[in-house]
Every structure is written in structure tokens, then in C-alpha cells.
Amino acid sequence: MVLLLLPFAVNAEWLGDARPMMGTEVSVYLWSDDPEAGLAAVEAVFREADRIDHLMSTYKEDSEISKINREAADGPVRAGEELYQLIERSLEISVLTQGAFDITYESVGQHFDFRARRHPDEATVKSELENINFRYVQLDAASRTVTFQKQGVRINLGGIAKGYVVERGIDILRTKGIRNAMVTAGGDTRLLGDRRGRPWMVGIRDPRREGKVAMTLPLQNEAVSTSGDYERYFDEDGVRYHHIIQPSTGLSASGVHSATVFGPDAVTTDALSTSVFVMGVDHGLRMIAALPDYESIVIDAEGRVFYSDGLEQPEDREAK
Numbered sequence: 409m410v411l412l413l414l415p416f417a418v419n420a421e422w423l424g425d426a427r428p429m430m431g432t433e434v435s436v437y438l439w440s441d442d443p444e445a446g447l448a449a450v451e452a453v454f455r456e457a458d459r460i461d462h463l464m465s466t467y468k469e470d471s472e473i474s475k476i477n478r479e480a481a482d483g484p485v486r487a488g489e490e491l492y493q494l495i496e497r498s499l500e501i502s503v504l505t506q507g508a509f510d511i512t513y514e515s516v517g518q519h520f521d522f523r524a525r526r527h528p529d530e531a532t533v534k535s536e537l538e539n540i541n542f543r544y545v546q547l548d549a550a551s552r553t554v555t556f557q558k559q560g561v562r563i564n565l566g567g568i569a570k571g572y573v574v575e576r577g578i579d580i581l582r583t584k585g586i587r588n589a590m591v592t593a594g595g596d597t598r599l600l601g602d603r604r605g606r607p608w609m610v611g612i613r614d615p616r617r618e619g620k621v622a623m624t625l626p627l628q629n630e631a632v633s634t635s636g637d638y639e640r641y642f643d644e645d646g647v648r649y650h651h652i653i654q655p656s657t658g659l660s661a662s663g664v665h666s667a668t669v670f671g672p673d674a675v676t677t678d679a680l681s682t683s684v685f686v687m688g689v690d691h692g693l694r695m696i697a698a699l700p701d702y703e704s705i706v707i708d709a710e711g712r713v714f715y716s717d718g719l720e721q722p723e724d725r726e727a728k
Contacts, residue, residue: 421439421440421441421443421446422437422438422439423437423438423439423440423443423446423447423450424436424437424438424450425450425454427454429454429457429458429461429593430457430461430465430569430570430573430593430594431467431594431640432570432593432594433592433593433594434454434457434573434591434592434593435590435591435592435593436450436453436454436577436589436590436591436592437589437590438450438581438586438588438589438590438600439586439587439588439589439604440586445584446586449580449581449584449586452580452584453577453580453581453591456573456576456577456580457573457577457593460569460572460573460576461573463488463490463491464491464494464565464569466514466518466562466564466566472487472488472491473491473563473564473565476491476554476563477514477562477563480554480555480556480561481556481558481559481560481561483555484548484551484553484554484555485553485554485555486551486552486553487552487553487554489552492547492552492554494565494568494569494572494675495511495545495547495554495563495565496547497568497675497679498511498542498565498567498568498679499511499542499545499547501568501676501679501680501683502542504683504695505680505683505686505687505695507541507542507655507656508654508655508682508683508686508687508691509567509679509680509682509683509686510540510541510542510655511542511545511563511564511565511567511568512539512540512541512542512544512545512561512562512563512655513540513564513567513653513655513658514562514563514564515536515537515539515540515560515561515562516528516532516533516536516537516539516540516653516658517564517566517651517653518562518564519532519533519536520649520651522640522641522642522649522650522651525642525644527644527649528658533657533658533659534658536560536658537657537658538558538560539558539560539561539562540655540658541561541655542655543557544556544557544558544561545557545561545563566651567635567678567679567682568675568678568679569678570593570594570595570596570678571593571596571631571633571673571674571675571676571677571678571679572674572675572678573591573593573596574591574592574593574596574597574598574631574674575598575631575673575674575675577591577598578591578598578600578674581600582600586600587600587601588600588601588602588603588604589601590608594639595633595634595635595636595639595681596631596632596633596634596674596677596678597610597631597632597633597674598630598631598674599627599628599629599630599631599632600629601628601629602628602629603628607626607627607628608626608627608628609624609625609626610624610625610626610627610632611623611624612624612625612634612666612668612705612707613634613636613638613666615636615637615638615665615666615707616638616665616711618638622707622713623705623713625670627670630670630671630672631670631671631672631673631674631676631677632668632669632670632677633668633669633674633677633678633680633681634666634667634668634681635652635666635667635668635681635682635684635685636665636666636667636685637650637652637660637661637664637665637666637685638650638665638666639651641660648660648662652682652685652686654686655686661685661686662709663688663689663708663709664684664685664688664689664692664706664707664708664709665707665708665709665711666685666706666707667681667682667684667685667692667704667705667706667707668681668704668705668706669681669684669696669702669703669704670702670703670704671699671701671702671703672701676702677702680695680696680699680702680704681704683695684696684704684706685706688708689706689708689714692704692706693706693714693716693717696716697716697717702716703715703716703718703719704716704719705719
């Protein structure tokens with residue numbers, strides 16, 4: 409996903425920055441009548457993103473989620489309220505999507521290294537596939553604990569945490585009196601208000617032409633998330649290995665190049681874009697049709713564009 413914006417330097421009241429964080433880029437841009445207060449608000453969002461990363465990153469041994477992955481198969485592990493609620497939300501979405509969204513994908517996902525171009529062999533996938541099932545994650549609401557029902561289970565909130573980061577960022581800006589802003593983390597964006605009387609122009613990336621945009625949409629006060637097979641991947645022997653794992657197979661999901669979901673809440677759009685990608689065009693858009701506040705655009709493996717029922721289709725693209 410690409411945000412198509414005029415350069416912010418055109419007007420001094422547009423303030424912002426972009427920084428490498430959470431294995432991607434996090435950016436914050438906002439309008440402020442007080443530049444000093446605006447820059448302080450920008451910094452507050454980056455501090456929040458860093459805090460959440462230290463809480464939920466499986467790459468940090470001292471994170472809360474790493475502790476759960478180490479110990480929850482041996483007994484209940486108390487989770488902080490924030491992490492507990494996000495795991496709970498993830499499991500609810502797993503039920504909604506009939507397992508297409510499943511945070512236990514990490515049982516296989518841990519064996520991928522996209523920088524080193526490594527993927528698990530067939531035997532490893534077969535073995536770890538037995539550990540992918542969101543029902544193995546048991547929550548106790550009274551004690552706020554997490555327990556795994558099987559040894560070998562691991563969880564990863566990568567399919568929902570960035571949406572949480574951008575939603576929290578907008579919450580912080582709103583409390584500071586900011587009324588026009590954008591917070592982005594990878595493929596997840598949350599818009600606050602509009603661009604001072606004009607909509608934000610949000611571009612959906614062409615999944616097979618880097619730097620090119622497939623289409624643009626005018627949006628305001630909206631969350632938008634895109635999951636694509638071009639984010640973290642490598643190609644080998646004609647196969648694209650990417651980070652969106654299909655829980656039922658333990659392999660990188662196929663059939664779709666990108667899935668974009670729009671709605672009022674970035675935590676949900678983040679998880680749903682992953683879900684639609686995994687479910688495919690037909691099942692994914694049928695699920696979205698049952699959610700009145702959410703819409704979706706899917707580009708399949710042949711480059712065809714599909715729209716959920718509530719979206720008006722641009723005239724210049726093939727659509728169905």
C-alpha cells in the first residue's frame with residue numbers, strides 16, 4: 409500500500425517522520441498549528457510503537473510473548489492486560505475466519521528466514537503442522553493467563569500487531585488534540601480526519617510492479633490494511649515463499665497477490681487482510697460481505713481485481 413501525498417515540506421504545519429521499526433517502516437504525519445507540540449506528538453507515537461514492539465516481538469527474548477512461547481506449554485503464564493486482550497481478539501478472529509487467521513502459524517513460520525532465503529523442508533512442515541491450531545491456545549479470563557494445550561505450539565501476533573500500533577498511535581494523537589493525521593506501519597495505515605478539506609489519496613500497490621500503483625482511493629478517518637506476497641519473500645525454482653502462511657497447509661498461501669481491507673479499526677483490518685489473502689477471492693469476499701463496516705479489494709494471482717459488494721469499482725480496471 410502506498411499513500412499518495414504532496415510533499416509535507418510544502419507547508420510547515422505538516423510535520424512527520426518515518427523510521428525503520430518492527431521489521432518494517434513506521435511513519436507518522438500530522439497537521440499542527442503548534443510545530444513544537446506537533447513534533448512532540450510525533451515522538452510520542454514512535455515511543456508507543458517501540459513499547460509495543462518490545463512487548464510483542466518474537467525476536468526479542470525478553471518480550472512478554474517470548475516468555476509465553478517458552479513456558480505456556482508447561483502451564484499457565486500470566487500475560488499483561490494489553491497482550492492478553494490482543495491474543496483474545498486474535499482468537500475471536502480465528503473463529504470468525506474459521507481458522508484462516510491463526511496466530512499459531514508461528515510453529516511453522518519460525519523456520520522461515522527471508523533474508524537468508526531459507527524455508528522449512530517438507531518433513532519440518534509436516535511435523536510442525538500438527539502444532540498449528542488456535543484452539544491449542546487457552547485463555548483464563550479470571551487469572552489473565554495463557555496456556556498451550558500441546559508442546560511445540562508457538563504464537564506470533566505479526567498479523568495483527570501493526571494494526572494495533574497504528575490504532576494506538578492515532579489514539580495518542582487524538583488525545584493531544586490532533587485532528588488530521590496518518591500513522592502507517594508496513595501495510596497498515598490509520599487515517600485521522602482528512603487532509604485539511606481534501607481526502608487522503610490512498611494507493612494500492614501493483615503487487616508485481618514495484619513502485620507502481622494499481623489504483624487509488626479517496627479516504628478519510630479510515631483504517632486500511634494490505635497483505636501482499638511481495639512484502640517478505642524470495643523466489644526459488646518458480647515458487648514464491650512469503651510470510652503469509654496458510655494454517656491448513658503450513659505453506660505460503662497462494663492464489664492471491666494482495667488483499668486490502670478498509671474499515672473503522674486497524675486492528676481488525678490488519679487481521680482481516682491476512683484472512684482474505686489466505687481464504688482466497690470467493691471465500692474471503694463472502695466473509696467481508698457479512699461484516700457491514702468493512703470492505704475489501706483483492707488482486708488474484710492472475711492480476712484480476714475483485715471488489716466487495718459495498719465498493720464502487722473504478723472504470724479503468726478489469727473487475728469482477
